Structure formats: C-alpha cells, structure tokens
Amino acid sequence: MYVITGATGNTGKIVAENLLATGQKVRVVGRSAERLQGLVAKGAEAFTGSADDAAAMTQAFTGARAVYAMIPPDMKATDYRARQDRISDALSAAIAKAGVSHVVLLSSFGADKPAKTGPIVGLHVFEQKLNGISALNALYLRPGYFMENLLPQVGVVRSMGMMAGPLKGDVALPMIATRDIGEYAAGALEALKFTGKQTRELLGPRDVTMKEAAATVGAAIGKPGLSYTHAPAMMLKPAMVGMGISANVVDLILEMADSFNSGYAKALETRGPENTTPTGLDWFATNVFAPAFQGKAAGA
Numbered sequence: 001m002y003v004i005t006g007a008t009g010n011t012g013k014i015v016a017e018n019l020l021a022t023g024q025k026v027r028v029v030g031r032s033a034e035r036l037q038g039l040v041a042k043g044a045e046a047f048t049g050s051a052d053d054a055a056a057m058t059q060a061f062t063g064a065r066a067v068y069a070m071i072p073p074d075m076k077a078t079d080y081r082a083r084q085d086r087i088s089d090a091l092s093a094a095i096a097k098a099g100v101s102h103v104v105l106l107s108s109f110g111a112d113k114p115a116k117t118g119p120i121v122g123l124h125v126f127e128q129k130l131n132g133i134s135a136l137n138a139l140y141l142r143p144g145y146f147m148e149n150l151l152p153q154v155g156v157v158r159s160m161g162m163m164a165g166p167l168k169g170d171v172a173l174p175m176i177a178t179r180d181i182g183e184y185a186a187g188a189l190e191a192l193k194f195t196g197k198q199t200r201e202l203l204g205p206r207d208v209t210m211k212e213a214a215a216t217v218g219a220a221i222g223k224p225g226l227s228y229t230h231a232p233a234m235m236l237k238p239a240m241v242g243m244g245i246s247a248n249v250v251d252l253i254l255e256m257a258d259s260f261n262s263g264y265a266k267a268l269e270t271r272g273p274e275n276t277t278p279t280g281l282d283w284f285a286t287n288v289f290a291p292a293f294q295g296k297a298a299g300a
Helices: 012-021 033-040 054-061 080-097 120-131 153-160 178-191 210-220 233-242 247-262 281-299
Strands: 002-004 026-030 045-048 066-069 102-106 137-143 163-165 173-176 197-202 228-230
Touching (some): 012 026, 012 178, 026 054, 080 247, 102 178, 120 137, 137 178, 163 210, 173 178, 210 228, 233 247
Parallel strands (some): 002 026, 002 066
C-alpha cells in the first residue's frame, strides 16, 4: 500500500495515477472526500483528513509500504511558515509512529539553505525533521521552478499586455512541469531503491529566463513578441494581495524571488540524465497556458 498526501494536487494526483496504472494499492489523502472521488474511481482508497492532524496522519500511514509526503499550499494563510511547521511536525510524527520505512518528500531546489528563501525554508525544516528519524529511508526531491507558477500571468497578460513579476528577466532558472515531478516520484516509490537520506534535484529539460518564458508563451497564445517586466516589490505586493494572496505569503514569495535573483538559492547538481525531465516549456505553453488564457478570454 502506497499512501499519497496532497493527492488532489498537481504532483500528488500524478503520483497516485501512475501507481494505480501499474496495479499498485494506493491510499489517497486529502481534506475533501469529494475531490478524492476521481482517484477512487480509478481504484484508490480514500482517506479524509487534515495534514496537520498527527493522529489522523498516523492512521493514514499505518500499513504503508511507502509515503509520498508534501505540504499542501495555502495562498491565503496569514502565517504561512507557522502552517508549514504544523504540517511538517504532524507528518514527521505520523511517519515515525506508523513505522513508515520509505518516504519520498516534495521539497525544492534551494532547500539546502536554512533561511532567506521564503517558503522554501519550511521545506528545509521538513527535511531536517525527517533526518531525525534514524530508521527512515527518505528521498528529498528538489525540483526547479514550477512551470505552473506562470499561470497567474494569464491575468497579467490580459490586463497589461505583458508578463511581469518579481524575478529578473535575465535570470535563468531550472523550470519543470509538475507532471514530470509526479512521474519521477511514482517511479521512485515503486522501485524503492533509495536508502538512508538522499536528495535529488529535478531540473526540467533546460534553464529558462522569464524573458524566454514570455516569448514562448507569447508564441503559444498568438501574441508574438510578448515582453516581460521585472516589477518592483512596492508595485507587486498590492497587486498580488488584490489577487487574493495573503500579505504574509506575498512577502515570502518576494523573499524567494530575491534569493533566485541573487543566486543565493540555486541548483547544486550538474544537469545530467538522472535529473533532466522531458516536458519542455513550449509544450506547457501550448497545452496548459494557452487553454487557460483562452478560457479567460472566453469568459471575458
């Protein structure tokens, strides 16, 4: 039995679907029983519970061959770091109490740093908590910048005719599609070849700048020459809060962007076959971003 936390999210859903497709027994964990029904229809067992409830998570993890662990995001949290710590405390305690032998953790590149990386700090802390469980075999996946992080640009492009954000336009980042993270995690769970505590960065097919991302997105949505502007924090913060993101989360996002811009947070592994994933930004722009953009247009 594999137990998947965050099973309705971008990566957890792919992990569950891939394991189910190979005939594995899968227990999917989420707060909404209704949202888990799609996976139940594919053969999964549903467990409804909150990730910050150690007793519930212990119950969910009992009997697991391995666990896919992650901290589900909440862009409206008023103290995001405290929320991260509550969840990592609960999940770590449940992993230890349930006697789980193998865990694949969704972390992030930059999680080697203990401070000044915004929400990534919470993932560094989570890794350290799992390091404290001596008998546990854990694989810390540290993927690059999610291509899905570009989706809020749909509204920016529609309202301003350009892309804009806190990242400098010429800073190249490893950019990855979340489906590739889920597929890698599912493979690692099924094989269970990792021992002790190991890290693996997942770097996408290549590093991409935001200016390059804008050009790729522009071509996909029929706006060739789409530009990107590095916007100052004083302009971005009220705009992001206006999008429904809490001021606390915005501050953490801006701190994370600063850590990328300065090179403080960066990939540590050399790119090679083991950490290069297949989905390119052109595929994402055509198959994910463009439909989202067109959907917004249709509803306008």
